[in-house]
Amino acid sequence: MSSIYNENIQGNLSTSRDITAGGHLNVRGNSVFGHNVVIKGWLDAKNIKGPCKGLYASLDALKEAYPRPMPGWYALVGNTLPADVYRSDGGEWVATGEQGGEVNLYLDQLEEDVANLDDDVKDIQEFIADGVLLGSSVTFNTTANTVTLTFKMKKPDGTEAPFTVNVPIVTRQTAGMMTASDKQTLINLDATVWPVTVTMSASPDIVEVGVSTKVTLTWEIERRxxxxxxxxxxxxxxxxxxxxxxxITINENSPKTLSYTLTAVYDNVTGSATKQIHVVYPTYFGSVQADWTPTETSVKSLTKLLQTSRASTQTGISTSNGKIAYCYPASFGKLISIKDGNGYEVIDSYTLWTVNVGGVNYNCYLLTTPVTSSGVTQIYK
Structure with missing residues (x-):
């Protein structure tokens, strides 16, 4: 049995039930819809009838798009909104001398969020009214976009359970209302999280009084x-x-500490570092003969050291029926301890001498009894 399809309807078609078309629908005449039209796919229409014809970069661009404007039409000309308003007058585009146009803000999602938040608030109010909100139980946890409020609730069975509300954050920055103070606050916060780090070194960082010395300062600046x-x-x-x-060249005639501060500014964030150069009188150390005595000449014949205090550790000391001498500026104070490599206190094995070297008083500790030794360590404090 064959089926017959009538694909040609010459008269009117009226139906009181749903019509489902599984294939393409091609309507060559006009169509009138008495109710809403829902299009779930893309709307591809060459012309959409409406009084506003859109925003154009120039009057020529508008005339090219709509060379014969119909009565009631208007359009906007400019690069942004608001823009110059043109209207149809006698089949031509004529400037009104006014500006118009605005950006439409769709508040559907915002209204939904507010409604949901209102429901959360009502739930909290009900908890409070029923007396189940525990005192001092509210905690806050903030992120870039939300504030989370967590409440402790007592359930009818006596157990406790958390109740959480997420509140979206709208800042002055995102709302376009940031003040100068707010901007500075953000700069300070950014500087705290991602500071400018300055690393500076000096070579050498200890120089001798009265000796012209070249010091090289180097630095490195980092961020993020x-x-x-x-x-x-x-x-x-x-x-x-x-x-x-x-x-830099340093040549000072007295002991002092020189400070060099490097300040770096990057992306409105400032960092700094300070390096100190110490100018000191020299310290002297060495192994000496059994009959050695401290004088200006004999002290200067020892090995010269540059250090900022009396504390010093000397290793690999060797003597052959000789003594050990350690002489430093008296302004550093007297030693309180001398220990060997095993940690034994040996300060009583030394005799303290006072000697003037170049007009500066020196404390000179000299081993009292000659010894023969190899690889000895002496720790002076």
């Missing part, structure tokens, strides 16, 4: 784990620098 030395604004003791090193 990357080196930014070349991109930073750098000053050394207030003087602008355009490199990662500076060579």
């Amino acid at each position: 784990g990357a080196e930014v030395s070349d991109e930073s604004e750098v000053t050394l003791n207030g003087e602008e620098k355009h490199s990662t090193m500076e060579e």
Whole structure:
């Protein structure tokens, strides 16, 4: 039995039930819809009838798109909104001299969020009204986008359970209302999380009084784990620098400590580091003969050391029926301890002498009894 399909309807078609078309629908005449139209796919329409014809970069672009405007039409000309308003007048586009147009903000999701938040608030109010909200139980946990409020609730069976509400954050920054104070606060916060780190070194960092010495200062600047030395604004003791090193000459006639501060600014964040150069009188140390006595000449014949205190550790000392001498500026104070490599106290084995070297008083500790030894360690404090 064959089926017959009538694909040609010459008269009117009226139906009171649903129509489902599984294939394509091609309507060559006009269509009138008395109720809502829902399109679940893309709407591809060459022309959509409406009074506003959109935003165009220039009047020529508008005329090219709509050369013969119909009565009631208007359009906007400009690069952004609001823009110049043009209307149809006698089949031509005519400027009104006014500006218009606005960005539409769809509040559907916002209204839904507010409604959900309102439900949460009502739930909390019910908990409070029933007396099940435990006192001092509210905690806050903030992220970049939300604040989470957690409450402790007592259930009818006596057990406790947390109740959580997530509240979206709208900041002045995201709302476009940030003040200068707010901006500075964010800069300070960013500087705390990602500071500018300045590392500076000096070679040498201890120099001798009265001796002209070249000291090389070098530095490195980092932020967010990357080196930014070349991109930073750098000053050394207030003087602008355009490199990662500076060579200075020091020649002081008395002991002192010189400070060099490097300040770096990168991306509005400032970091700094200070390096100290110590100018000192020399310290002297060495193995001497059994009949050696401390004088200005004999002290200067010892090995010269540059150090900032009397504390010193000397290793690998060898003597052959000789003594050990340790002489330093008296301004460092007297020794309180001398220990050997095994940690034994041997300060009583030394005799303290006072001698003037170059006009400076020195404390000179000299081993009292000559000894023969090899690889000895002496720890002076």
